[in-house]
Amino acid sequence: MIFLLGGVVVGGAAVILAILADQAQSLFARLIAQWPYASLVVTPLGMGVAAWMTRRFFPNSQGSGIPQAIAARHLQNQAARGRLVSIRIAIGKILLTLFGLLCGASIGREGPTVQVGASIMFAIGGLSLRRQKGLILAGASAGIAAAFNTPLAGIIFGIEEMSRAFEVQATGLMIGGIVVAGLTSVMFLGDYTYFGTTSVALHGIEGWMALPVCAVTGGLTGGLFSRILIIFGKGLPGTIGRAIKRHPVWFAVICGLLAATAGIASGNTVFGTGYSQVRGVMDYGRSLPQSFSILKFAATTLASISGVPGGIFSPSLAVGAGIGFNLGSLFTSVPMNALILLGMVSYFTGVVQAPITAVVIVAEMTNDHAMVLPLMVAAAIAYGASRLVCPEGVYHALARNFIAASHAGETHGQARSLTAGDQSH
Known part of the structure; x- marks a missing residue:
């Protein structure tokens, strides 16, 4: 039930991000059609604001989000994982990705959907610690499948890129999440091919x-x-x-x-x-x-x-x-x-x-x-x-940068606790 519910939510998030991303790009296109040099003002100011908001309100949401999802699978500490994949980060990721597209930044929505999917699955998993690595993998893979409407690519991405191994225990979660997220996406967007259908061959x-x-x-x-x-x-x-x-x-x-x-x-x-x-x-x-x-x-x-x-x-x-x-x-x-x-x-x-x-x-x-x-x-x-x-x-x-930062934060926190303990004595 956890990963089925998660798949529905991930698919819904992918649909919302896809629709709003198209609208954001359309608004920017209309702006530069009216004023061709608007990008010289809107793009730098917008990217500056997005960078400030990322650091101030949604740390660890920068970039595509895939390294954060990979790092979260390698970390064992619950709090450290939560700093890389969480509902707060998912919300910030969606909002700031849309804001970046609205300002003309050359970015995509598919990578962010991976971190959003991993965050949703992680949150829905709650305290089911034994399954959290599998749920993060399932959410990330479902994000790719729903974003591109490519279920097979979601499975391959989970095996080849997210885990770099075939994990038998996580396979059921991953496929289940992909199927449900994909069905949710198809329900709202239709059974489409991302770049249409081609029939060329190399001769x-x-x-x-x-x-x-x-x-x-x-x-x-x-x-x-x-x-x-x-x-x-x-x-x-x-x-x-x-x-x-x-x-x-x-x-x-x-x-x-x-x-x-x-x-x-x-x-x-x-x-x-x-x-x-x-x-x-x-x-x-x-x-x-x-x-x-x-x-x-x-x-x-x-x-x-x-x-x-x-x-x-x-x-x-x-x-x-x-x-x-x-x-x-x-x-x-x-x-x-x-x-x-x-x-x-x-x-x-x-x-x-x-x-x-x-x-x-x-x-x-x-x-x-x-x-x-x-x-x-x-x-x-x-x-x-x-x-x-x-x-x-x-x-x-x-991803290694995020893992190292998490370990450094834990070490710093332990040092502060020891110092406080010494002072209390």
């Missing part, structure tokens, strides 16, 4: 020549993105690092200003999740600026290191789609949608270093079974290329 010598080029480019670029996030997550050394630590809100404002500049340079195409731009190319044959992939990469990087809540799933898929679109000028006989799918899988694999998850997500969200084998090959190559730049997946590297 001929040029198609198979394009595959390794796309895979290596996407893998290296994705690894570079992860490396930047890990470096900033640990904290830059020297004067610059100390300045960022002392003035995090002003750093977020600067990131917002640079992201707004990138947005204007792209013709206002790199704000938000990037979903509408990719869908426009794949379903309606629209064009993207040749600079889209580079500027989307820059805008997403700036949003991710700024400290505001927001995911990297959708923006990463958009960057990968841009890479595939760019390669279309080199491989003119290859179907554009095939290059875009290869680009999405390659870059996404490079970022998260979870190749099976990347393949299943893209295959499910496009319903293109003919591309499964090429996507697998591309993911394998991209994974190897990414590890040349970044030896470890970004989520687990960032």
Whole structure:
């Protein structure tokens, strides 16, 4: 009953976040349509406010939230887990993610849904300590399944990324939560495919020549993105690092200003999740600026290191789609949608270093079974290329920071208790 109820709530939260995220992006699009340079004011101020609210009211809700969910599974202390996944954090995550999209930040809603799902399951689990690790895993996996309407990807994500192992005891909870959350999402949003339905295939010598080029480019670029996030997550050394630590809100404002500049340079195409731009190319044959992939990469990087809540799933898929679109000028006989799918899988694999998850997500969200084998090959190559730049997946590297911070907090608390005890004697 716990995980069935949790699945319903997670699915409902994913639906609410999806609907409101679309509305937030629509409002921002209407604003910049009326005033093309509004982003130079709204985006930096909005990201500054989001960074301040995160630190002041919802600590540990920054970024995508997936590292926090991973860290919560590794921690044994109940209070330490509660500081990373809780109803308070879930509420803050939803509100601040929507606020970021309203201000034009290049963030996604799918990663936040993972932390929201983990928080909901953790709270519903209550004092059922024996099952809490499984409930956090189930909630996180259900979040992915409901956000993308990709149940298989939810299962693979739980095994490959969240736990990095097949846990027999948690499998029932995970599948049950995914099924219920997915049914709840389908009930309100319909049985849809995230990027529509494609039927392209990779044929001929040029198609198979394009595959390794796309895979290596996407893998290296994705690894570079992860490396930047890990470096900033640990904290830059020297004067610059100390300045960022002392003035995090002003750093977020600067990131917002640079992201707004990138947005204007792209013709206002790199704000938000990037979903509408990719869908426009794949379903309606629209064009993207040749600079889209580079500027989307820059805008997403700036949003991710700024400290505001927001995911990297959708923006990463958009960057990968841009890479595939760019390669279309080199491989003119290859179907554009095939290059875009290869680009999405390659870059996404490079970022998260979870190749099976990347393949299943893209295959499910496009319903293109003919591309499964090429996507697998591309993911394998991209994974190897990414590890040349970044030896470890970004989520687990960032999760270690939260685990270390929790252990440091416990040690500090014990030291204070000992000091107080000495003084009382």
